[in-house]
Amino acid sequence: MDRRSSIGKLFGKSSDTKQTELTAPPPQAGLDPYTGPWTELQAGHLMKRCTFGPDQSLIEQAIGLGVDAAVDALFDNAKVFDPPVKYTYDESNEEFDNVPVVNEPVVSYGETWVNEPPIVDYGDQELNQRVLNSRFQSVYAWTYKNIYEEGFSIMSKLWMFWHNHFVVADFRLPLEQYQYANVLLSHATGNFKQLTKDITINPSMLRYLNGNENNRIAPNENYARELLELFTVGKGELAGPGDYTTFTEDDVIQIARVLTGWIIDIFSIDTVLQSRFILARHDIGQKQLSHRFNNEVISNGGEEEYSNLIDTIFNQDAVSENICRKLYRYFLNYEITDTIEEEVIKPMASILRDNDYEIRPALSALLKSEHFYSSEAVGCMIKNPTDFIVSMTRGIGFEMPTDIAPSYFFSLVFNIFSAEMEMFTYNHPDVAGWKAYYQEPQYYRTWINTYLLPRRNQSASSFVSGGPVAFNGGTAQVPPLIPVFDYIANFEDPYDPNVLIDSIANQIFSYPITTSQRDYLKEILIPGLPDYEWTVEYSEYLANPDNIQLQNAVGNRLQDLLVAMVEMPEFQLM
Amino acid sequence: MKRRSFIQSSSALSLPFLVGNMPFTAVGKNKLFNLIGEENDKVLVLVQLQGGNDGLTTLIPIDQYDQLAQVRSNVLVPESSILKISDTIGFHPSMQSMQEVWDAGQLNIIQSVAYPNQNRSHFRSTDIWHTASEPDEFLTTGWMGRYFDLNYNSYPEGYPNSDCPDPFALTIGTIVSETCQGTFSNFSLTLTDPYNPGTVNIGEQGEAPNNCFGRELTYVREIARQTNAYSEVISGAANSGNNLSNKYPQQNNLAEKLKIVARLISGGLQTKIYVVQIGGFDLHSEQVVNGDPTQGNQTQLLNQLSDAICAFQDDCTKLGIAERVVGMTYSEFGRRIRSNESFGTDHGTAAPVLVFGSCVNPEIVGDNPEIDNQVGVQEGVPMQYDFRSVYATIMMDWFEIPEEQVREVLFEDFQRLPIIAGCNSVSNENVEDSPLQLDLFPNPAHGFVKLQLELNSSNVRIDLFDARGSLIKNISNKSIGKGSHEITIATQHLPAGSYFVRVTDADNQVTRKFVKM
Structure with a gap:
């Protein structure tokens, strides 16, 4: 930053930013490529939707790349995360005592535990339980830690999409939970059809939707129904008795028969956690599907029959249309009009089919389209709790520690916060996922109500300036987490209060704030004082950064400003 | 039709009572809901059993026990353990406290409630129950939301105000119920800690642009405003209110929620609808413990439900608010008649609705389902009562909402059921004196079946x-006129199997099963 130029502005002309440029064009239907201006408004929009709570540097990278290269980089950089590790200490550590000691004979601090047997038997019940608990927490923490550490990548955002599509919300073992997460990871930017196949026989899914109990004598329809209703073709309108346009009740029965025979072994110290096909439990008869599947017959295919079935299901256009609607609602906006259905969803679905269900080409087309950057897309998504938490931490300068114990600890805390705000990973309210992505007419509005909004605001302000937060059924005190001086140093001209406030607003909100909003915020930063006093005080602090009094005086002002900004309703949107 | 005689209350508040330490004038005097009857101060508590409750385990038709033993032996409790409330029906053994409520005359049971054209999807079924739509119709507003819309159509703009200072509806929990979703806004607030509902810093608001960002921004701002506006009345009611029952069980989440409801009502909050939820009923497996059907997940859930409702009733009675409150349980569907091999049951059709309160008609409405030991794997308990008849009856007989409005909100002709009795409401005398008669033959049928009506x-x-x-x-x-009728239904085109004929008039309904060979 150039200090002189900003001081020069002190007595010069007003420092209004180029607000008029920062507006989105009216909506365009279709998937025509976006060719308009590429400012922080568009780049910020892309990054907020494709990562969680992007900081200023991620947005600047996107601005530098331009729309096509930015979208490509989001996919190119997506990689499968290294497995979770033991983050609890082997012996007590006084430097960071928020993490417990779990003295485990086999796995040491920093090593992964995912190659160990699914159950723990160290001959000591209490130790076994502590190990299991710390592994569970390790997965919860890992899920969030990946978000903070991955940088310019769409992986976590897409992983969360699949986590909300192929819901498993009941885990008995940490290894089960990791295996499930890893199946989603390995296909998150890859092939939807293959992911559907893999998840169908994933041990945790088999148990969650009773597939492991489904056998030729006593078929259990639970998975078959959700496979159709939620995971693939979706449920259409009622066209006749037991006929939902995309499938029929009889299809549920027949498909349950197709899926008979899969079990998971009873957990023991000797078992590998995997599913197995038992021919004796499998119904080897012919399964006649309805006209909704062109009256196809699934013949006995033994261990491969589930895969043949999914190939058959994926012959229906309804599969691609259903998943594209879900992608649209997750990445763009909840409202799908008839025009959008015809001009966005159907073309996207067609790209998906043409690429044999590879996700990237279809989703890239959406993210690069005129439609994605229109005024009916920018800023209209209410942040889900993960978006909210990451945007109020990483987004405004929180640096995730690099050491294992503190990074897992903070990530775990943030995930529990998300759960407090009704987005509890691995624990969805039911198999349909979070209501925000399907429940008419509320959709994203489900995330905000008279209970949740005050909670969001309270935790946002406590994270910035320290204070009480509701946590795990009680109240916890958190220290200030945001290094406010480092944060504002990222901006072009932090010496000018108007420019500073506008710069923060342009990063954390979708649209520029109004003049009266800027004046309100300036009144919090420098109450009753002329603008140049900020420049003077801030410059003085920079000249004497170790002076505690200056640090507190200027730092407190900045904290107050940031609290006021993250409490603004605008901050709930992206 | 012999019309029921409605005895309208002279005034709903002929005998005012003091509530908590609220000054008398604060209670019952405001004009909130003046369109619901004349100064109607009634409250409805909706208890949602999420996941699809197994009605045949909740209320066991003892006269069908032998058949039940043939089709669901692995989940059926021993006959001797059933808590009989008549010769033909009884509660699950874990529901002792529900039996207390029944014995006190504070329970009305409506048998086999469902919607026609059962869909068996949790999500669609829940939507149908909340929106009261036709099974093939997609509505985005809730049944109470539509009623509120009719009368308070500018909400939330301009609310709260001096006429309506209190929330219209409260969901005790963290996610708002769709029951109160109106066209523009949900009429229900959410709440978990009544003493500290929270406030929100509103800051400086610029103009909201006319695009999707502006619309969502306006929504968040509106929630912020409502949070602040209603915060004080809610915490005020919580502080003035009380709980007097010592029956509330420990570690029972539903009981905790109902306890908050009782406290807020006793504290003078004029909210009309409270929504509480209890989940976990989707028991495809492990509904009962292998080898002991009296133990397991279903037992725990029914026990929690019963204890919570019993304590709430006791509290309302001791707080002197019992005559203002009724509650109603509902679930998206019942479960299959046949159990599965996983000691569970799959998605079915109808199940009983329990209505509790001092003002209910303490009876069982409807007949026990007939269980056929040859029942198909797919069969649920057939519907006797359309769920919208329950809603309509509560709207008319409890909230005293004019019939035209009820029709507007629920769209269809409905039956008025004998659910509510006494308590300045309406009388149900003469309801049972004109039963509808239906005979059906031949059964099994081939080409046709005749109805004798x-x-x-x-x-x-x-x-x-x-x-x-x-x-x-x-x-x-x-x-088609009063008296005797014979109607023939052609059945030659129907596939072989079981069928139900359901006949309804304004007050009654009969369901009969026949088999097509």
Whole structure:
């Protein structure tokens, strides 16, 4: 930053930013490529939707790349995360005592535990339980830690999409939970059809939707129904008795028969956690599907029959249309009009089919389209709790520690916060996922109500300036987490209060704030004082950064400003 | 039709009572809901059992026990353990405290409630119950939301105000219920800690642009405003209110929620609808413990439900608010008649609705389901009562909402059921004196089946359902005159299987099963 130029502005002309440029064009239907201006408004929009709570540097990278290269980089950089590790200490550590000691004979601090047997038997019940608990927490923490550490990548955002599509919300073992997460990871930017196949026989899914109990004598329809209703073709309108346009009740029965025979072994110290096909439990008869599947017959295919079935299901256009609607609602906006259905969803679905269900080409087309950057897309998504938490931490300068114990600890805390705000990973309210992505007419509005909004605001302000937060059924005190001086140093001209406030607003909100909003915020930063006093005080602090009094005086002002900004309703949107 | 005689209350508040330490003038004097009857101060507590409750485990038809033993032996409790409330029906053994409520005359049981054309999807079924839509109709507003819309259509703009200072509806929990979703806004607030509902810093608001960002921004701002506006009345009611029952169990989440409801009502909050939820009923497996059907997940859930409702009733009585409150349990569907091999049951059709309160008609409405030991794997308990008849009855007989409005909100003709009695409401005398008669033959049927009908009213609706509860055909929906009728239904085109004929007039309904060979 150039200090002189900003001081020069002190007595010069007003420092209004180029607000008029920062507006989105009216909506365009279709998937025509976006060719308009590429400012922080568009780049910020892309990054907020494709990562969680992007900081200023991620947005600047996107601005530098331009729309096509930015979208490509989001996919190119997506990689499968290294497995979770033991983050609890082997012996007590006084430097960071928020993490417990779990003295485990086999796995040491920093090593992964995912190659160990699914159950723990160290001959000591209490130790076994502590190990299991710390592994569970390790997965919860890992899920969030990946978000903070991955940088310019769409992986976590897409992983969360699949986590909300192929819901498993009941885990008995940490290894089960990791295996499930890893199946989603390995296909998150890859092939939807293959992911559907893999998840169908994933041990945790088999148990969650009773597939492991489904056998030729006593078929259990639970998975078959959700496979159709939620995971693939979706449920259409009622066209006749037991006929939902995309499938029929009889299809549920027949498909349950197709899926008979899969079990998971009873957990023991000797078992590998995997599913197995038992021919004796499998119904080897012919399964006649309805006209909704062109009256196809699934013949006995033994261990491969589930895969043949999914190939058959994926012959229906309804599969691609259903998943594209879900992608649209997750990445763009909840409202799908008839025009959008015809001009966005159907073309996207067609790209998906043409690429044999590879996700990237279809989703890239959406993210690069005129439609994605229109005024009916920018800023209209209410942040889900993960978006909210990451945007109020990483987004405004929180640096995730690099050491294992503190990074897992903070990530775990943030995930529990998300759960407090009704987005509890691995624990969805039911198999349909979070209501925000399907429940008419509320959709994203489900995330905000008279209970949740005050909670969001309270935790946002406590994270910035320290204070009480509701946590795990009680109240916890958190220290200030945001290094406010480092944060504002990222901006072009932090010496000018108007420019500073506008710069923060342009990063954390979708649209520029109004003049009266800027004046309100300036009144919090420098109450009753002329603008140049900020420049003077801030410059003085920079000249004497170790002076505690200056640090507190200027730092407190900045904290107050940031609290006021993250409490603004605008901050709930992206 | 012999019309029921409605004895309208002279005034809902002829005998005012002091509530908590609220000054008398603060209670019952404001004009909130002046359109619901004349100064109607009634409250409805909706208890949602999420996941689809197994009605045949909740209320066991003892006269069908032998057949039940043949089709669901692995989940059926021993006959001797059933808590009998009549010769033919009884509660699950874990429901002792519900039996207390029954014995105190504070429970009304409506048998086999569902919607026609059962869909068996949790999500769709829940939506249907909350929106009160037709099974093939997609509505985005809730049934109470539509009522509120009719009368307070500018909400939330301008609310709260001096006439309506209190929230219209409260969901005790963290996610708002769709029951109160209006066209523009949900009429329900959410709440977990009544003493500290929270406030929000609103800051400086710029103009909201006319695009999707502006619309969502306006929504968040509106929630912020409502949070602040209602915060004080809610914490005020919590502080003035009380709980007097010592029956509230420990570690029972539903009881905790109902305790908050009782406290807020006793504290003078004029909220009309409270929504509480209890989840976990989707028991495809491990509904009962292998080898002991009296133990397991279903037992725990029914026990929690019963203890919570019993404590709440006791509290309302001791707080002197019992005559203002009724509660109602509902679930998206019942479960299959046949159990599965996983000691569970799959998605079914109808299940009983329990209505509790001092002002209910303490009876069982409807007949026990008939269980056929040859029942198909797909069959649920067939519907006897359309769920919208329960809603309509509560709207008219409890909230005293004019019939035209009820029709506008619920769209269809409905039956008025004997649910509410006494308490300045309406009387149900003469309800049972004019039963509808239906005989059906031949059974099993081949090419046709004949209905022999004895009608006491002229309007009649006749529907044919299949074993899954799907509506096959509406046979008649018109005035055919009082007296005897014989109606033939052609069945030659129907696939072999079980079918149900359901006949309804304004006050009664009969469901009969027949088998097509």
